[in-house]
Amino acid sequence: MVRAETPATLEEVARAANVSRATVSRVVNGDRRVREDTRSAVEAAVRDLGYVPNRAARSLVTRRSGSVGVVIPEPTAQLFGDPFFPRVLRGIGDALAAEEMQLVLLMPQVRADELRVGRYLAAGHVDGVLLVSLHGPDPLPDELRARGIPVVVGGRPPSAGITYVDVDNRRGAAMAVEHLLADGRRQVATIAGPQDMPAGSDRLAGYHEALGSAGLPINEQLVEIADFSLEGGRSAMERLLARAPRLDAVFVASDLMGVGALSALQAGGRSVPDDVAVIGFDDSPLAAQAQPPLSSVRQPIEEMGREMAQLLIQMVTSRERVARRVILATELVIRASSRR
Amino acid sequence: MVRAETPATLEEVARAANVSRATVSRVVNGDRRVREDTRSAVEAAVRDLGYVPNRAARSLVTRRSGSVGVVIPEPTAQLFGDPFFPRVLRGIGDALAAEEMQLVLLMPQVRADELRVGRYLAAGHVDGVLLVSLHGPDPLPDELRARGIPVVVGGRPPSAGITYVDVDNRRGAAMAVEHLLADGRRQVATIAGPQDMPAGSDRLAGYHEALGSAGLPINEQLVEIADFSLEGGRSAMERLLARAPRLDAVFVASDLMGVGALSALQAGGRSVPDDVAVIGFDDSPLAAQAQPPLSSVRQPIEEMGREMAQLLIQMVTSRERVARRVILATELVIRASSRR
DNA sequence: TCGCCCCGTGAGAGCGCTCTCTTGACAACG
DNA sequence: CGTTGTCAAGAGAGCGCTCTCACGGGGCGA
Numbered sequence: 001m002v003r004a005e006t007p008a009t010l011e012e013v014a015r016a017a018n019v020s021r022a023t024v025s026r027v028v029n030g031d032r033r034v035r036e037d038t039r040s041a042v043e044a045a046v047r048d049l050g051y052v053p054n055r056a057a058r059s060l061v062t063r064r065s066g067s068v069g070v071v072i073p074e075p076t077a078q079l080f081g082d083p084f085f086p087r088v089l090r091g092i093g094d095a096l097a098a099e100e101m102q103l104v105l106l107m108p109q110v111r112a113d114e115l116r117v118g119r120y121l122a123a124g125h126v127d128g129v130l131l132v133s134l135h136g137p138d139p140l141p142d143e144l145r146a147r148g149i150p151v152v153v154g155g156r157p158p159s160a161g162i163t164y165v166d167v168d169n170r171r172g173a174a175m176a177v178e179h180l181l182a183d184g185r186r187q188v189a190t191i192a193g194p195q196d197m198p199a200g201s202d203r204l205a206g207y208h209e210a211l212g213s214a215g216l217p218i219n220e221q222l223v224e225i226a227d228f229s230l231e232g233g234r235s236a237m238e239r240l241l242a243r244a245p246r247l248d249a250v251f252v253a254s255d256l257m258g259v260g261a262l263s264a265l266q267a268g269g270r271s272v273p274d275d276v277a278v279i280g281f282d283d284s285p286l287a288a289q290a291q292p293p294l295s296s297v298r299q300p301i302e303e304m305g306r307e308m309a310q311l312l313i314q315m316v317t318s319r320e321r322v323a324r325r326v327i328l329a330t331e332l333v334i335r336a337s338s339r340r
Numbered sequence: 341m342v343r344a345e346t347p348a349t350l351e352e353v354a355r356a357a358n359v360s361r362a363t364v365s366r367v368v369n370g371d372r373r374v375r376e377d378t379r380s381a382v383e384a385a386v387r388d389l390g391y392v393p394n395r396a397a398r399s400l401v402t403r404r405s406g407s408v409g410v411v412i413p414e415p416t417a418q419l420f421g422d423p424f425f426p427r428v429l430r431g432i433g434d435a436l437a438a439e440e441m442q443l444v445l446l447m448p449q450v451r452a453d454e455l456r457v458g459r460y461l462a463a464g465h466v467d468g469v470l471l472v473s474l475h476g477p478d479p480l481p482d483e484l485r486a487r488g489i490p491v492v493v494g495g496r497p498p499s500a501g502i503t504y505v506d507v508d509n510r511r512g513a514a515m516a517v518e519h520l521l522a523d524g525r526r527q528v529a530t531i532a533g534p535q536d537m538p539a540g541s542d543r544l545a546g547y548h549e550a551l552g553s554a555g556l557p558i559n560e561q562l563v564e565i566a567d568f569s570l571e572g573g574r575s576a577m578e579r580l581l582a583r584a585p586r587l588d589a590v591f592v593a594s595d596l597m598g599v600g601a602l603s604a605l606q607a608g609g610r611s612v613p614d615d616v617a618v619i620g621f622d623d624s625p626l627a628a629q630a631q632p633p634l635s636s637v638r639q640p641i642e643e644m645g646r647e648m649a650q651l652l653i654q655m656v657t658s659r660e661r662v663a664r665r666v667i668l669a670t671e672l673v674i675r676a677s678s679r680r
Numbered sequence: 681t682c683g684c685c686c687c688g689t690g691a692g693a694g695c696g697c698t699c700t701c702t703t704g705a706c707a708a709c710g
Numbered sequence: 711c712g713t714t715g716t717c718a719a720g721a722g723a724g725c726g727c728t729c730t731c732a733c734g735g736g737g738c739g740a
Contacts, residue, residue: 400696
């Protein structure tokens with residue numbers, strides 16, 4: 001490996017291999033119609049000179065940057081005690097690395113940042129955009145789509161016509177509640193998340209769905225809304241206990257809130273799972289480490305990231321703009337908190 | 341704002357403003373020696389055409405990519421229950437955005453990834469590299485430095501001669517222990533982190549330091565090593581209680597372990613803070629939400645990221661290669677777990 | 681044998697920008 | 711009035727790459 005002052009260029013490789021720039025370019029880009037011996041000569045020269053293509057020069061002519069923007073708004077980054085953020089990035093990073101694409105991370109915090117980020121993306125400096133949007137309405141995906149820039153959203157987007165990947169929050173919640181009912185629980189309460197977030201409302205919808213299909217009435221006394229925080233879960237559980245002291249199970253829309261609920265139940269003299277069964281959501285490390293270990297709904301976060309990136313790469317390369325949606329299955333993980 | 345099929349070029353702006361490309365370039369790049377009226381004419385044309393400079397073309401001639409690589413190895417990304425990862429990225433992102441630089445995120449997971457990442461960075465596709473390295477030895481910073489690529493490490497790096505930013509783990513730990521001693525505690529134990537991580541060993545060193553300056557002997561019975569996990573903290577606390585039932589305080593090297601310790605203490609029939617005072621480290625959201633709320637050592641994570649990025653930008657623009665080190669102060673946050 | 685096609689390769693344009701060098705206008709000075 | 715200096719602006723090269731088109735030669739059918 002040569003450590004030249006200035007990196008080797010195509011030109012230099014061509015000279016060393018006694019061929020033209022065009023031929024080296026073909027070899028480097030895997031064009032098939034190059035004779036075997038020329039190819040190996042070029043490859044040797046590439047190795048000798050430690051040649052690495054200059055991305056800027058390449059981008060200039062191909063009009064592709066080889067990078068995608070990943071937008072994670074501040075609230076999403078901070079929201080979770082469980083490592084949602086690194087996991088989704090890991091999945092995205094994996095899929096992009098496989099295609100030699102770079103991940104340009106954008107974390108707008110204030111409105112001014114969002115505008116700056118929007119301008120940057122709209123300027124076409126990236127080949128496509130991944131938006132991990134777990135909170136309310138965001139005009140960004142529509143804006144970008146209008147400009148013809150490929151976008152994939154993680155989590156259900158506010159508007160239709162956008163390609164997105166989501167986990168099956170609704171089914172996951174329904175499975176949890178079905179499990180509680182099958183276990184013989186009859187007063188199944190829920191602590192739901194904020195209703196302006198799809199992850200909040202979809203999980204509550206799943207709760208309703210499961211009760212509905214079991215032919216059970218919805219009792220509003222058994223529903224509390226909290227903010228996905230530990231303390232929020234704790235106080236919601238206290239309110240539920242005060243209103244409905246005879247509840248025998250609770251489905252909590254996040255593990256963090258679930259841990260809060262657990263401590264409120266214990267403080268209220270309830271034994272888990274004997275008196276009250278508890279199931280959380282996320283299957284974060286917290287769940288397994290709680291006392292008692294918390295049953296939870298597992299969501300395939302890395303896979304969501306990977307799927308997002310793959311969909312985007314497809315859009316970028318095929319240039320088709322048909323909106324697609326992918327819903328990834330969730331899975332119920334049973335632990336002591338819901339076992340008799 | 342015009343939505344042209346193809347983005348406007350310098351050439352087009354020049355024609356619209358009736359000047360040469362060079363003049364437009366001067367205006368766009370803030371060159372002073374342009375007459376006021378020409379400048380405003382150009383600015384108007386830029387606005388009319390929605391002109392945005394093409395980064396690839398610019399990079400090609402300036403030989404600067406306008407982006408920095410941020411390397412976060414897998415263990416670091418996953419390690420913390422507290423949002424270390426998003427916070428340091430936020431700090432970095434802030435500082436880079438202020439300089440219009442892009443953040444290219446690289447998360448090597450397996451050895452093969454590390455090699456790929458190393459090659460990518462060494463190829464000069466970025467102007468500099470930030471490495472958030474909280475685990476053991478990593479050859480990457482030295483390799484990059486050898487190639488003349490600016491590097492700044494977050495956390496204490498294994499080898500000298502590298503610019504880095506770290507938080508004052510040692511002093512933070514010492515402050516915590518000093519506080520416990522000042523409170524009249526005499527049997528102060530510690531649950532330390534892995535000793536192959538600077539954050540682990542430095543915090544243990546701070547514990548030793550505080551006992552030493554108070555003229556107290558080190559009792560090996562009062563020291564346990566754990567792995568920064570909740571469960572690790574719990575079992576370490578159990579072992580400590582078994583070995584030294586009369587301990588009256590414990591400094592725990594992370595909040596996650598601190599929460600584990602708290603539950604082991606409660607299970608062991610100790611009241612916190614009356615029987616045993618507890619202080620954690622990180623001041624993560626967990627600490628405030630624990631029962632009782634956990635005293636902790638706060639570290640300025642965002643500031644660390646910001647400082648790293650600023651140092652790097654300085655290296656990139658000034659082209660000087662003097663290794664510098666910045667140690668950021670930590671702060672003791674007292675809550676109920678260490679108050680009588 | 682000729683014409684045609686295909687395959688491997690080369691020549692050369694040009695992507696959008698920066699930057700050096702040059703030019704022209706004008707003022708100041710001897 | 712000529713010379714010099716200064717400042718604004720333009721001309722043009724060239725960064726490293728891809729891609730279209732052209733070209734030569736060999737195989738093959740007519």
